Amino acid sequence: MANSKASPNPPAADEPAAYLDMTPERRAAAKAHAALLSRTADRVARELPMSADVDDFRRVLAQEAKP
Amino acid sequence: MTDLASLSARALAKAIRGKKVSSVEATKAAIDRLQACHELTHCIVALEKDEALAAAKTADAAIAKGNAKGPLAGVPLAHKDMFDRKGRRASWGAKIHPDKPAAEDSAAIARFKSAGALQIATLHLAEFAYGPTGHNYIVGHARNPWDPTRITGGSSAGTGVAVAYGAIPVGLGSDTGGSLRLPAACCGVASIKPTWGRISRAGAMPLAPALDTVGVLARHVEDLALALGVLAGPDARDPAASTLPVPDYLAHLDDPVKGLAVGVDESLIAEAHPDVQRMVEDVLAVLTGLGLKRAACRFPDWQTLDHLVQLVQLPDASAAHTAFLRTRAGDYSPQVRSRIELGHFIGAVDHLTALRARGTYVKRTLDQTFKGLDVVILPILADPLPTLAELDVAANPNLLTAMGRVVKFTRPINYLGLPTLALPVPRKGGLPNGIQLIGRPFAEAQLLAIGQAYQREVPPEIARPLQQSR
Numbered sequence: 001m002a003n004s005k006a007s008p009n010p011p012a013a014d015e016p017a018a019y020l021d022m023t024p025e026r027r028a029a030a031k032a033h034a035a036l037l038s039r040t041a042d043r044v045a046r047e048l049p050m051s052a053d054v055d056d057f058r059r060v061l062a063q064e065a066k067p
Numbered sequence: 068m069t070d071l072a073s074l075s076a077r078a079l080a081k082a083i084r085g086k087k088v089s090s091v092e093a094t095k096a097a098i099d100r101l102q103a104c105h106e107l108t109h110c111i112v113a114l115e116k117d118e119a120l121a122a123a124k125t126a127d128a129a130i131a132k133g134n135a136k137g138p139l140a141g142v143p144l145a146h147k148d149m150f151d152r153k154g155r156r157a158s159w160g161a162k163i164h165p166d167k168p169a170a171e172d173s174a175a176i177a178r179f180k181s182a183g184a185l186q187i188a189t190l191h192l193a194e195f196a197y198g199p200t201g202h203n204y205i206v207g208h209a210r211n212p213w214d215p216t217r218i219t220g221g222s223s224a225g226t227g228v229a230v231a232y233g234a235i236p237v238g239l240g241s242d243t244g245g246s247l248r249l250p251a252a253c254c255g256v257a258s259i260k261p262t263w264g265r266i267s268r269a270g271a272m273p274l275a276p277a278l279d280t281v282g283v284l285a286r287h288v289e290d291l292a293l294a295l296g297v298l299a300g301p302d303a304r305d306p307a308a309s310t311l312p313v314p315d316y317l318a319h320l321d322d323p324v325k326g327l328a329v330g331v332d333e334s335l336i337a338e339a340h341p342d343v344q345r346m347v348e349d350v351l352a353v354l355t356g357l358g359l360k361r362a363a364c365r366f367p368d369w370q371t372l373d374h375l376v377q378l379v380q381l382p383d384a385s386a387a388h389t390a391f392l393r394t395r396a397g398d399y400s401p402q403v404r405s406r407i408e409l410g411h412f413i414g415a416v417d418h419l420t421a422l423r424a425r426g427t428y429v430k431r432t433l434d435q436t437f438k439g440l441d442v443v444i445l446p447i448l449a450d451p452l453p454t455l456a457e458l459d460v461a462a463n464p465n466l467l468t469a470m471g472r473v474v475k476f477t478r479p480i481n482y483l484g485l486p487t488l489a490l491p492v493p494r495k496g497g498l499p500n501g502i503q504l505i506g507r508p509f510a511e512a513q514l515l516a517i518g519q520a521y522q523r524e525v526p527p528e529i530a531r532p533l534q535q536s537r
Binding site: 030038045 | 421506
């Protein structure tokens with residue numbers, strides 16, 4: 001994590017989240033998990049219509065309401 | 068007077084209103100039970116004895132004058148310690164607390180107060196409500212009242228424990244990935260995680276706002292109905308709070324359930340431990356005995372839902388904690404810190420893809436999985452009640468796998484935002500566990516009617532340590 005002390009685990013400057021002070025093991029595990037999730041996001045994105053919007057969620061809940 | 072511990076909040080309120088018992092008597096008894104519960108389970112963050120008794124005297128005086136304040140007048144409650152209360156600082160279960168006392172009550176606390184309820188304590192939660200087991204490496208782990216070597220479930224651990232023990236009839240929790248349902252299952256009580264937006268989150272500590280849902284745990288389903296009626300509704304302080312009308316949940320509690328269709332995804336349930344599969348069948352036997360129709364259904368891609376909810380949750384939680392993580396990283400436990408760090412590795416486009424896809428996946432789930440169905444049943448825990456030691460993974464490399472197994476059946480439902488009722492399984496003398504009934508959007512009244520009918524066959528229990536567990 002960014003702080004006033006020098007990090008014992010300085011990552012390469014072009015690493016994602018290089019500002020976080022993490023052990024190499026934790027950093028590698030985080031990157032691997034994010035990559036796993038990213039593959040799903042990529043697959044889902046290819047199936048989504050261009051018009052898909054973050055507000056669709058609330059709209060669908062309200063439209064499908066069964067009080 | 069009947070044993071106060073076994074009364075529902077609704078029955079206790081009626082007894083107080085009818086002067087069968089005073090609010091002071093009820094409050095003293097609740098404090099005594101909560102202290103005994105704490106000795107066993109570590110459920111209290113802060114006990115507020117003097118203030119609660121003063122409020123109870125005020126409630127009794129009002130009742131004596133015929134001015135009972137609301138449906139919970141004089142009823143002592145306690146809540147997860149993450150809700151703003153005017154002039155106080157919530158602990159958030161963490162070393163890092165709000166930097167100043169709250170300027171006003173959270174919506175949930177304000178509505179309980181308006182209903183006349185008292186608050187006797189604040190209760191244990193996972194650090195920043197970011198943990199599904201009841202472990203808390205900052206304030207100490209919560210222990211299960213049925214067997215103190217076992218987990219309570221989290222993050223609303225203290226509420227689950229206190230309700231199960233009979234210290235309080237109902238209390239507040241929240242659910243971002245299972246935090247109402249898991250303590251309900253582990254402690255053998257009921258909970259309602261309403262549709263996302265049904266209850267205002269104003270003044271509740273945010274974890275991942277796109278998923279955060281305020282709800283309640285109770286032994287009696289009628290108390291879930293009572294509390295939801297008090298808490299639900301629009302709120303100018305939370306733009307996500309739904310403006311849809313709030314039904315009279317208590318009036319619908321005894322609606323007929325015969326003929327309602329309950330969906331069973333057998334291939335998904337088969338991923339649970341065989342004992343848990345049997346528990347689901349036990350519950351289905353009760354439900355079909357009540358006249359519900361069993362039907363097959365299928366979630367088309369549970370793992371995709373699980374990945375999508377993580378793509379929303381991880382960066383959402385990290386964003387909420389960015390300022391603290393940059394200045395006070397050492398004040399986080401390694402487990403929570405590692406999960407918050409993880410969110411920084413999720414790309415913005417991936418996060419937005421998950422948010423943009425949400426409406427599509429809700430519609431697809433309703434059109435396909437819920438086709439012809441009223442509710443769908445799933446386990447809550449994938450396994451029989453684990454021990455604290457089994458899941459004491461701290462920030463070990465297997466953290467994500469272990470936690471992923473705990474929330475396997477709960478977390479994806481938060482992505483869909485659907486209402487979910489947790490019910491305890493028939494215990495048959497063993498340790499508690501639970502199932503969840505997932506409903507259509509804003510169909511809480513129907514879920515509660517099913518739960519009410521279920522509890523006529525499987526009555527609520529008070530938790531006490533079993534002589535031998537498992």
